[in-house]
Amino acid sequence: MxxxxxxxxxxxxxxxxxxxxxxxxxxxxxxxxxxxxxxxxxxxxxxxxxxxxxxxxxxxxxxxxxxxxxxxxxxxxxxxxxxxxxxxxxxxxxxxxxxxxxxxxxxxxxxxxxxxxxxxxxxxxxxxxxxxxxxxxxxxxxxxxxxxxxxxxxxxxxxxxxxxxxxxxxxxxxxxxxxxxxxxxxxxxxxxxxxxxxxxxxxxxxxxxxxxxxxxxxxxxxxxxxxxxxxxxTTVVPPEQPLEGLPAAHVEDTPGTPTIESLVAHLQEAFPRDDRAWEAGDTLKNVLVVLRHPDGRREPLAVGVPGDRDVDTARLEASLAPAVVEPFGAEDFAAHPELAKGYIGPGVLGPNAPLGEDGERAAGTIRYLLDPRVVTGTRWVTGADALGRHVLDLVAGRDFAADGTVEAAEVREGDPAPDGSGPLxxxxxxxxxxxxxxxxxxxxxxxxxxxxxxxxxxxxxxxxxxxxxxxxxxxxxxAGADEQGLVWPVAVAPAQVHVVAAGKGDDVFAYAEQLSSDLVASGLDVLLDDRPKVSPGVKFKDSELLGMPYVVRVGRRLAEGVVELVDRRTGEVTDLPVGGATTGAVLSAVRGG
Amino acid sequence: MxxxxxxxxxxxxxxxxxxxxxxxxxxxxxxxxxxxxxxxxxxxxxxxxxxxxxxxxxxxxxxxxxxxxxxxxxxxxxxxxxxxxxxxxxxxxxxxxxxxxxxxxxxxxxxxxxxxxxxxxxxxxxxxxxxxxxxxxxxxxxxxxxxxxxxxxxxxxxxxxxxxxxxxxxxxxxxxxxxxxxxxxxxxxxxxxxxxxxxxxxxxxxxxxxxxxxxxxxxxxxxxxxxxxxxxxTTVVPPEQPLEGLPAAHVEDTPGTPTIESLVAHLQEAFPRDDRAWEAGDTLKNVLVVLRHPDGRREPLAVGVPGDRDVDTARLEASLAPAVVEPFGAEDFAAHPELAKGYIGPGVLGPNAPLGEDGERAAGTIRYLLDPRVVTGTRWVTGADALGRHVLDLVAGRDFAADGTVEAAEVREGDPAPDGSGPLxxxxxxxxxxxxxxxxxxxxxxxxxxxxxxxxxxxxxxxxxxxxxxxxxxxxxxAGADEQGLVWPVAVAPAQVHVVAAGKGDDVFAYAEQLSSDLVASGLDVLLDDRPKVSPGVKFKDSELLGMPYVVRVGRRLAEGVVELVDRRTGEVTDLPVGGATTGAVLSAVRGG
CATH class of the missing domain: 3.30.930.10 (Bira Bifunctional Protein; Domain 2)
Structure with missing residues (x-):
C-alpha cells in the first residue's frame, strides 16, 4: 500500500x-x-x-x-x-x-x-x-x-x-x-x-x-x-357465466358522476342493492390512450378494465410492444366527438360502434381491448356515452364485445398467482x-x-x-457491505488476505512482509499495508473499508508470538501462533471460507 | 475443430x-x-x-x-x-x-x-x-x-x-x-x-x-x-560565413522566370559563372502558406528554403503544431498586393518589410521563417518583389533577416544525419x-x-x-506469414500445438485425442483437428493457414508407431516415436522454439 x-x-x-x-x-x-x-x-x-x-x-x-x-x-x-x-x-x-x-x-x-x-x-x-x-x-x-x-x-x-x-x-x-x-x-x-x-x-x-x-x-x-x-x-381469468336469466341492460341518469368514486356513491344512493353495497369493481372503466408505433403512426386505443384497477402503462406497453403508449390529449378528444368524457362506454368503441354506410367498421372507430376478467356473462355499470348517464346490467358477450383482451390492469398484492400457487x-x-x-x-x-x-x-x-x-x-x-465498509466474498475479492503491519518495530514490518510473501507463494493474492507512518487505528479502519475477506493483523502481540486473523464478515478474531503453521492456518481459513 | x-x-x-x-x-x-x-x-x-x-x-x-x-x-x-x-x-x-x-x-x-x-x-x-x-x-x-x-x-x-x-x-x-x-x-x-x-x-x-x-x-x-x-x-546547419568582401546585392531583369527551373536556365544564360554552373540550390524560394491556429485564426506565413528543396508540409506542421497548414489562396494574394507572384523576395516579408508610419512593423506584414541552412553570409538569388525581376548576391544577415528559422524543407536521402553518423x-x-x-x-x-x-x-x-x-x-x-498462411510465435499463438488427426481409422482419432489431452495436462494450449469427414490434405492446408507454431500429424504412419512433428516456420518434419516420450518430445520442441 x-x-x-x-x-x-x-x-x-x-x-x-x-x-x-x-x-x-x-x-x-x-x-x-x-x-x-x-x-x-x-x-x-x-x-x-x-x-x-x-x-x-x-x-x-x-x-x-x-x-x-x-x-x-x-x-x-x-x-x-x-x-x-x-x-x-x-x-x-x-x-x-x-x-x-x-x-x-x-x-x-x-x-x-x-x-x-x-x-x-x-x-x-x-x-x-x-x-x-x-x-x-x-x-x-x-x-x-x-x-x-x-x-x-x-x-x-x-x-x-x-x-x-x-x-x-x-x-x-x-x-x-x-x-x-x-x-x-x-x-x-x-x-x-x-x-x-x-x-x-x-x-x-x-x-x-x-x-x-x-x-x-x-x-x-x-x-x-x-x-x-x-x-x-397473466391475469387469472374467472369462468364464463351463463347469460340466461340476466336482467336487460338499462340506461340511467347519473348526474355528476364522471369518476368511479362519484359513480359508486351515486349507485349506492340511487340504486341500493339488497345483497351487497356497490363497489368500484362493479364498474367498467374505459381508458383512452394513443399508441405510437415504430413507424411513427399514432393509433387511439380504448382499454376496458374493472373500475377498481388502474391501467398500468408498463404492462400495457409490454403487451403491445414495440408500440409505446402516449396520453390521449385534448386534440384527440376533439377528433372523436362520440366520446363523452367521464361517461365513455363500449357502445362507441371497437365492434360495438355504429358501422359505416358500407356496412363495414367506420374509419375513425377506436380499437377496443378488454381486461381478461371481463368474461362472457359478467355484468357491469359503465358509461352510456352521454354526459351524466350510465348503463347498468350491461352484460359482456351479450350487450358488448371487444377487439380482444389485453394485460393492462395493474397487478395488486393479494391477486392470485397465475399458477395457483397462492396470493401475490x-x-x-x-x-x-x-x-x-x-x-x-x-x-x-x-x-x-x-x-x-x-x-x-x-x-x-x-x-x-x-x-x-x-x-x-x-x-x-x-449485498456484502456493513457499517464499516465493503466485505468481499473470496471468489471476487481483489485479494483474499490483507496483511496489516500494525506496529512500530522493524520486526513487525519484516514479519508482515515475510508472511505476505509466503501467502503469495501459496497461491493467494495478498494486500500488504506496509505504510510506515500510518497509525494502527487508521490501518484497521482502512482494512475494514477495503473489505478483503481475511485480515491478518501483525502488531504488538508479535512479541508474544501471536498474530490475529480477522474474518471481515463476522468480525471473529482468531489468534494464530507465529511459526511454520501460520501460512497454513490462513490458507485453510481462506479455502474454507 | x-x-x-x-x-x-x-x-x-x-x-x-x-x-x-x-x-x-x-x-x-x-x-x-x-x-x-x-x-x-x-x-x-x-x-x-x-x-x-x-x-x-x-x-x-x-x-x-x-x-x-x-x-x-x-x-x-x-x-x-x-x-x-x-x-x-x-x-x-x-x-x-x-x-x-x-x-x-x-x-x-x-x-x-x-x-x-x-x-x-x-x-x-x-x-x-x-x-x-x-x-x-x-x-x-x-x-x-x-x-x-x-x-x-x-x-x-x-x-x-x-x-x-x-x-x-x-x-x-x-x-x-x-x-x-x-x-x-x-x-x-x-x-x-x-x-x-x-x-x-x-x-x-x-x-x-x-x-x-x-x-x-x-x-x-x-x-x-x-x-x-x-x-x-534536424538540419545540419553550415557554419556562418564572413560578410567581408562579398559583392553588393543587385537587382536584375529576369523576364519569364517565375519557376526555379526557368530562373536557373536564365541565370546560366544571362549571368554565366566561371567556376560552376548555376543550380537550384543557389536560389532562395519563398513559399507562402496559411496557418490555421486551434482558435480558428488564419495567419499568412512565408517560409524561405533553398530552391532545390520543397517545403514538406508534414515537417512544417510538426514544427508549428498545433497549427495546421493550409494553402495560400487567390484571395490571400489579393489581400497582399505587395507579393509579386513568382518573384517574391524577403524585401516585403517579416523584418525586411517597410515599417508602418509609427515606426513599428506594419499591421499586415507577413511573418517570415527561414530554413536553418540560410545562415549569415550565405549568398542567394531570390525574387525582387516585382514581376520579371530577381535580386542577385543577396546576403543573409547583411541584406535581409527573418523572424526565425523553421524545419520545413524536405529531407532527402544523402542528407547528413544530425549526429554526424553519415548520410541518411x-x-x-x-x-x-x-x-x-x-x-x-x-x-x-x-x-x-x-x-x-x-x-x-x-x-x-x-x-x-x-x-x-x-x-x-x-x-x-x-512479419511471420509465408505463402501458405500465418505463422505465430509461441509467445502469442492461439495454441502452441495443432494436433491433426489425418487418417480414417478410429485409432488415429483416439490417439490424436489422447495426445492432445496429455499436452494440455502438461500446460500447453492445443488445437485438435478432429473433423471426421475432412481429408488429410484439407486439414494440412488449414493447419498451414491457421499457423500454430507446431503441428503434430497423426496419420497413416501411426500403424508404424510414428507421428510427425512439423515446425510451421521452417517446415522441418521430425518423426516422433509413439510412446511414453511423445508428449515430452513435443514439449521440449515448444519450449526450445
Missing part, C-alpha cells in the same frame, strides 16, 4: 445514492468520470476481472465460445431489425467524418446473427453458443446508483443458434443453469422471474433479479414459488441477468438460414442471454 | 490490402464489421489476449498499476487542454440525450491527469506509473490494412507522474526499456526513432517503428545508427509504440500540482506511453 495507486476517502461522494456506490468510491475502487460513467482504479479492476472470470468459466463450461465485437457499429443492421428506431433516445448515436450513421451498441443480436450467417451454412454447424464480455452503452435518462445503472458498463452477452425449437429449449435451459451457477459463485441471491421481452422481441424470457430494497424492478411472488416481473403477470406479494429487485428465447425474429430480419438434414433451407432459431458484469459487482458490494 | 466457431475461407477478402489482413480474415481470426472496425473471432481473441498479457507483464514489471478508463468521455477536460479542437475530424464526437458533448477518447492524458489530481497531493505519492489496456477510437480519414490502421482498436496507454525532470527522465527510460522487452518477446523487430510530438505536445518523443514495406511512416536512418521520423530530423537513407516502418516526455503541458492546463519536500506547490511533470496492441498483433502476423 506504500506504492498502490489508492486513496481512501473519509467523506461520502456527494452524488452517491446507495451503499455500494458510496463505499466503492470511498474505498478507491471506482471514480466517476461523467454521469453514469466510471473509471476503474486498481482494486476495482481486480474485482471486475474476477467477476468476469467467474462468468467466463461458466460460459466455457457449457460450450460457449468467446468472441469480441466492436462497440462502434454501423446503423444498417439495426435498421434492418427495426431496433435503430425502437431504442429511441436510449442509445448513443453518432456520425463519422463521412456523415455515415453509427451507434454505440446496447446489445449485439444483429451482429452475431450476421456473423453466423457469414460463416455457417449447414445444420451440422449448429448448435452454436457464442459470447463476449464487452463494454456496452445506453443513454439512460436517469443514470443512478453508481454502477447499478450506468451509461457505459461491462456486460456478458451470449447468443445461441439452433436449427429447431427443441434445440433452442436445450440451449436456453443450459444458459439458465449456467446463470444460476454464476450467481451462486458470486454469493448473490437471485430470483428467476418470468419477464416480457420488450424491445428485444422473442417468445419467452426470464429475468434473474437480486432481491434488494435498492432495486429498480418491482416483481411479484407467491408463497408457492411463483415469481414474475409485474409486466409478465410485491418485492423489489435488481436485474442481474436476462435470458430470451428469441426465436426467429433476428434470423428472419437478417436472412440467417441453414440447410437442414433434408437439404432444405430453414431459418435458425436464436436465444440471447445477458449478465450485467459491472452491475453484478456492485450488487455483490451492496 | 468439430465444435470451434471457425470457418476458413479459400478466397481473399475483397478489401484486403496487406498480407496480415488477408490471412487473418481467411483463417477466421477476425471479421470486418465496418470500415476500420473488426470483430475478433475465437482464435483471434486468444492471440489478442496473449499480446495483452505480454504487454501487461512488462508494465507490471516496471511498477505499472493497471486501471481502466471509460471510452466515452465528456468534452470539458479535452476542451481545457485544447485537444477537443486540435483533433479536428480525427475523433468521434457525439451528444447525449441532454445535448451534452462527448467524445470517444483517442488517448487519455486529460483523464489520468485529473484522476491523479483528485487522489494525490504530495511528492511522497510520486512517482506513479498507471496504465490501461483499453479500446480506443480515431475517425481515420482512410482506415486501411485491416488492423494496422483501424478506427476502433486496442491500445495500452501508460502515464507517468513525477515531481521533477530527473524523475521524468527515469520514468521515460524505464518505459523505453519495457517497450524494447515487449517487442522482443513478440518477436517484432523495431527501430527507435526520434519523433515529434504533434497534437500530444511535450518536449521529446520517440517512436518504435517496425520496419516493413507496408508501413505508412517514412523514416530515415544512417549507417552510424541514427534513426528518426522525417518530421523529427529512407525506410518504411509501421508505428508500434510512441513514448512522450510530455512535461507539464497537461498538468498546467488542468492544475495538477503536489506539495514538494519544502511544502511548496509544484506542477507535476508527465510522460505518456502508448503501444498499439491490436496493431502489434497484425504486425506479428505480417
Amino acid at each position: 506504500t506504492s498502490l495507486f489508492l486513496r481512501t476517502l473519509r467523506d461520502d461522494p456527494a452524488e452517491a445514492e446507495v451503499v455500494s456506490h458510496r463505499l466503492l468510491v470511498r474505498a478507491g475502487y471506482i471514480r466517476r468520470a461523467a454521469p453514469g460513467i466510471y473509471t476503474w482504479l486498481p482494486l476495482g479492476l481486480r474485482v471486475l476481472r474476477n467477476v468476469e472470470r467467474v462468468v467466463r468459466e461458466e460460459m466455457d463450461a457449457v460450450g460457449g465460445q468467446e468472441v469480441l465485437f466492436p462497440a462502434l457499429l454501423p446503423r444498417e443492421p439495426y435498421e434492418a431489425t427495426g431496433r435503430w428506431t425502437e431504442y429511441g433516445d436510449g442509445i448513443f448515436r453518432l456520425k463519422d467524418r463521412k456523415q455515415a450513421d453509427y451507434l454505440l451498441a446496447p446489445t449485439h443480436e444483429e451482429m452475431f446473427t450476421l456473423l453466423v450467417k457469414d460463416l455457417y451454412s449447414s445444420y451440422k454447424d449448429l448448435p452454436l453458443l457464442a459470447y463476449q464480455v464487452q463494454t456496452k452503452y445506453r443513454d439512460e435518462a436517469r443514470p443512478r446508483a453508481g454502477l447499478l445503472r450506468g451509461r457505459e458498463f461491462v456486460m456478458k452477452d451470449a447468443y445461441s443458434f439452433d436449427v429447431d425449437d427443441a434445440g433452442l429449449e436445450r440451449s436456453y435451459a443450459r444458459q439458465r443453469e449456467a446463470y444460476l451457477r454464476v450467481f451462486a459463485r458470486l454469493g448473490l441471491e437471485v430470483v428467476v422471474v418470468s419477464a416480457t421481452s420488450g424491445a428485444m422481441g422473442g417468445s419467452r424470457s426470464e429475468e434473474f433479479l437480486h432481491p434488494t430494497p435498492v432495486g429498480e424492478d418491482t416483481y411479484v411472488r407467491s408463497p408457492g414459488g411463483y415469481a414474475a416481473n409485474v409486466e409478465a403477470v 406479494e410485491a418485492a423489489r429487485g435488481m436485474e442481474m441477468g436476462h435470458i430470451f428465447a428469441l426465436g426467429r425474429r433476428y434470423a428472419e430480419a437478417l436472412g440467417l438460414t441453414v440447410l437442414d438434414e433434408n437439404g432444405k433451407q430453414v431459418t435458425v432459431t436464436m436465444g440471447s442471454y445477458g449478465i450485467g458484469v459491472s452491475r453484478a459487482l456492485a450488487a455483490v458490494a451492496e | 468439430t465444435s470451434l466457431f471457425l470457418r476458413t475461407l479459400r478466397d481473399d477478402p475483397a478489401e484486403a490490402e496487406v498480407v496480415s489482413h488477408r490471412l487473418l480474415v481467411r483463417a477466421g481470426y477476425i471479421r470486418r464489421a465496418a470500415p476500420g472496425i473488426y470483430t475478433w473471432l475465437p482464435l483471434g481473441l486468444r492471440v489478442l489476449r496473449n499480446v495483452e498479457r505480454v504487454v501487461r507483464e512488462e508494465m507490471d514489471a516496471v511498477g505499472g498499476q493497471e486501471v481502466l478508463f471509460p471510452a466515452l468521455l465528456p468534452r470539458e477536460p479535452y476542451e481545457a487542454t485544447g485537444r477537443w479542437t486540435e483533433y479536428g475530424d480525427g475523433i468521434f464526437r457525439l451528444k447525449d440525450r441532454k445535448q451534452a458533448d462527448y467524445l470517444l477518447a483517442p488517448t487519455h492524458e486529460e483523464m489520468f491527469t485529473l484522476l491523479v489530481k483528485d487522489l494525490y497531493s504530495s511528492y511522497k505519492d510520486l512517482p506513479l506509473l498507471a496504465y490501461q489496456v483499453q479500446t480506443k477510437y480515431r475517425d481515420e480519414a482512410r482506415p486501411r490494412a485491416g488492423l494496422l490502421r483501424g478506427r476502433e482498436f486496442v491500445m495500452k496507454d501508460a502515464y507517468s507522474f513525477d515531481v521533477d525532470d530527473a524523475g521524468l527522465e527515469r520514468s521515460y527510460a524505464r518505459q523505453r526499456e519495457a517497450y524494447l522487452r515487449v517487442f522482443a518477446r513478440l518477436g517484432l523487430e523495431v527501430v527507435v526513432v526520434s519523433a515529434t510530438s504533434g497534437a500530444m505536445g511535450g518536449s521529446r518523443s520517440e517512436e518504435f517503428l517496425h520496419p516493413t514495406p507496408v508501413g505508412e511512416d517514412t523514416y530515415v536512418r544512417s549507417p552510424g545508427g541514427y534513426a528518426a521520423n522525417v518530421e523529427a530530423v 537513407e529512407a525506410a518504411r516502418g509501421m508505428e508500434m509504440g510512441h513514448i512522450f516526455a510530455l512535461g507539464r503541458r497537461y498538468a498546467e492546463a488542468l492544475g495538477l500540482t503536489v506539495l514538494d519536500e519544502n511544502g511548496k506547490q509544484v506542477t507535476v511533470t508527465m510522460g505518456s506511453y502508448g503501444i498499439g496492441v491490436s496493431r502489434a498483433l497484425a504486425a506479428v502476423a505480417e
Whole structure:
C-alpha cells in the first residue's frame, strides 16, 4: 500500500445514492468520470476481472465460445431489425467524418446473427453458443446508483443458434443453469422471474433479479414459488357465466358522476342493492390512450378494465410492444366527438360502434381491448356515452364485445398467482441477468438460414442471454457491505488476505512482509499495508473499508508470538501462533471460507 | 475443430490490402464489421489476449498499476487542454440525450491527469506509473490494412507522474526499456526513432517503428545508427560565413522566370559563372502558406528554403503544431498586393518589410521563417518583389533577416544525419509504440500540482506511453506469414500445438485425442483437428493457414508407431516415436522454439 495507486476517502461522494456506490468510491475502487460513467482504479479492476472470470468459466463450461465485437457499429443492421428506431433516445448515436450513421451498441443480436450467417451454412454447424464480455452503452435518462445503472458498463452477452425449437429449449435451459451457477459463485441471491421481452422481441424470457430494497424492478411472488416481473403477470381469468336469466341492460341518469368514486356513491344512493353495497369493481372503466408505433403512426386505443384497477402503462406497453403508449390529449378528444368524457362506454368503441354506410367498421372507430376478467356473462355499470348517464346490467358477450383482451390492469398484492400457487406479494429487485428465447425474429430480419438434414433451407432459431458484469459487482458490494465498509466474498475479492503491519518495530514490518510473501507463494493474492507512518487505528479502519475477506493483523502481540486473523464478515478474531503453521492456518481459513 | 466457431475461407477478402489482413480474415481470426472496425473471432481473441498479457507483464514489471478508463468521455477536460479542437475530424464526437458533448477518447492524458489530481497531493505519492489496456477510437480519414490502421482498436496507454525532470527522465527510460522487452518477446523487430510530438505536445518523443514495406511512416536512418521520423530530423546547419568582401546585392531583369527551373536556365544564360554552373540550390524560394491556429485564426506565413528543396508540409506542421497548414489562396494574394507572384523576395516579408508610419512593423506584414541552412553570409538569388525581376548576391544577415528559422524543407536521402553518423537513407516502418516526455503541458492546463519536500506547490511533470496492441498483433502476423498462411510465435499463438488427426481409422482419432489431452495436462494450449469427414490434405492446408507454431500429424504412419512433428516456420518434419516420450518430445520442441 506504500506504492498502490489508492486513496481512501473519509467523506461520502456527494452524488452517491446507495451503499455500494458510496463505499466503492470511498474505498478507491471506482471514480466517476461523467454521469453514469466510471473509471476503474486498481482494486476495482481486480474485482471486475474476477467477476468476469467467474462468468467466463461458466460460459466455457457449457460450450460457449468467446468472441469480441466492436462497440462502434454501423446503423444498417439495426435498421434492418427495426431496433435503430425502437431504442429511441436510449442509445448513443453518432456520425463519422463521412456523415455515415453509427451507434454505440446496447446489445449485439444483429451482429452475431450476421456473423453466423457469414460463416455457417449447414445444420451440422449448429448448435452454436457464442459470447463476449464487452463494454456496452445506453443513454439512460436517469443514470443512478453508481454502477447499478450506468451509461457505459461491462456486460456478458451470449447468443445461441439452433436449427429447431427443441434445440433452442436445450440451449436456453443450459444458459439458465449456467446463470444460476454464476450467481451462486458470486454469493448473490437471485430470483428467476418470468419477464416480457420488450424491445428485444422473442417468445419467452426470464429475468434473474437480486432481491434488494435498492432495486429498480418491482416483481411479484407467491408463497408457492411463483415469481414474475409485474409486466409478465397473466391475469387469472374467472369462468364464463351463463347469460340466461340476466336482467336487460338499462340506461340511467347519473348526474355528476364522471369518476368511479362519484359513480359508486351515486349507485349506492340511487340504486341500493339488497345483497351487497356497490363497489368500484362493479364498474367498467374505459381508458383512452394513443399508441405510437415504430413507424411513427399514432393509433387511439380504448382499454376496458374493472373500475377498481388502474391501467398500468408498463404492462400495457409490454403487451403491445414495440408500440409505446402516449396520453390521449385534448386534440384527440376533439377528433372523436362520440366520446363523452367521464361517461365513455363500449357502445362507441371497437365492434360495438355504429358501422359505416358500407356496412363495414367506420374509419375513425377506436380499437377496443378488454381486461381478461371481463368474461362472457359478467355484468357491469359503465358509461352510456352521454354526459351524466350510465348503463347498468350491461352484460359482456351479450350487450358488448371487444377487439380482444389485453394485460393492462395493474397487478395488486393479494391477486392470485397465475399458477395457483397462492396470493401475490410485491418485492423489489435488481436485474442481474436476462435470458430470451428469441426465436426467429433476428434470423428472419437478417436472412440467417441453414440447410437442414433434408437439404432444405430453414431459418435458425436464436436465444440471447445477458449478465450485467459491472452491475453484478456492485450488487455483490451492496449485498456484502456493513457499517464499516465493503466485505468481499473470496471468489471476487481483489485479494483474499490483507496483511496489516500494525506496529512500530522493524520486526513487525519484516514479519508482515515475510508472511505476505509466503501467502503469495501459496497461491493467494495478498494486500500488504506496509505504510510506515500510518497509525494502527487508521490501518484497521482502512482494512475494514477495503473489505478483503481475511485480515491478518501483525502488531504488538508479535512479541508474544501471536498474530490475529480477522474474518471481515463476522468480525471473529482468531489468534494464530507465529511459526511454520501460520501460512497454513490462513490458507485453510481462506479455502474454507 | 468439430465444435470451434471457425470457418476458413479459400478466397481473399475483397478489401484486403496487406498480407496480415488477408490471412487473418481467411483463417477466421477476425471479421470486418465496418470500415476500420473488426470483430475478433475465437482464435483471434486468444492471440489478442496473449499480446495483452505480454504487454501487461512488462508494465507490471516496471511498477505499472493497471486501471481502466471509460471510452466515452465528456468534452470539458479535452476542451481545457485544447485537444477537443486540435483533433479536428480525427475523433468521434457525439451528444447525449441532454445535448451534452462527448467524445470517444483517442488517448487519455486529460483523464489520468485529473484522476491523479483528485487522489494525490504530495511528492511522497510520486512517482506513479498507471496504465490501461483499453479500446480506443480515431475517425481515420482512410482506415486501411485491416488492423494496422483501424478506427476502433486496442491500445495500452501508460502515464507517468513525477515531481521533477530527473524523475521524468527515469520514468521515460524505464518505459523505453519495457517497450524494447515487449517487442522482443513478440518477436517484432523495431527501430527507435526520434519523433515529434504533434497534437500530444511535450518536449521529446520517440517512436518504435517496425520496419516493413507496408508501413505508412517514412523514416530515415544512417549507417552510424541514427534513426528518426522525417518530421523529427534536424538540419545540419553550415557554419556562418564572413560578410567581408562579398559583392553588393543587385537587382536584375529576369523576364519569364517565375519557376526555379526557368530562373536557373536564365541565370546560366544571362549571368554565366566561371567556376560552376548555376543550380537550384543557389536560389532562395519563398513559399507562402496559411496557418490555421486551434482558435480558428488564419495567419499568412512565408517560409524561405533553398530552391532545390520543397517545403514538406508534414515537417512544417510538426514544427508549428498545433497549427495546421493550409494553402495560400487567390484571395490571400489579393489581400497582399505587395507579393509579386513568382518573384517574391524577403524585401516585403517579416523584418525586411517597410515599417508602418509609427515606426513599428506594419499591421499586415507577413511573418517570415527561414530554413536553418540560410545562415549569415550565405549568398542567394531570390525574387525582387516585382514581376520579371530577381535580386542577385543577396546576403543573409547583411541584406535581409527573418523572424526565425523553421524545419520545413524536405529531407532527402544523402542528407547528413544530425549526429554526424553519415548520410541518411529512407525506410518504411509501421508505428508500434510512441513514448512522450510530455512535461507539464497537461498538468498546467488542468492544475495538477503536489506539495514538494519544502511544502511548496509544484506542477507535476508527465510522460505518456502508448503501444498499439491490436496493431502489434497484425504486425506479428505480417512479419511471420509465408505463402501458405500465418505463422505465430509461441509467445502469442492461439495454441502452441495443432494436433491433426489425418487418417480414417478410429485409432488415429483416439490417439490424436489422447495426445492432445496429455499436452494440455502438461500446460500447453492445443488445437485438435478432429473433423471426421475432412481429408488429410484439407486439414494440412488449414493447419498451414491457421499457423500454430507446431503441428503434430497423426496419420497413416501411426500403424508404424510414428507421428510427425512439423515446425510451421521452417517446415522441418521430425518423426516422433509413439510412446511414453511423445508428449515430452513435443514439449521440449515448444519450449526450445
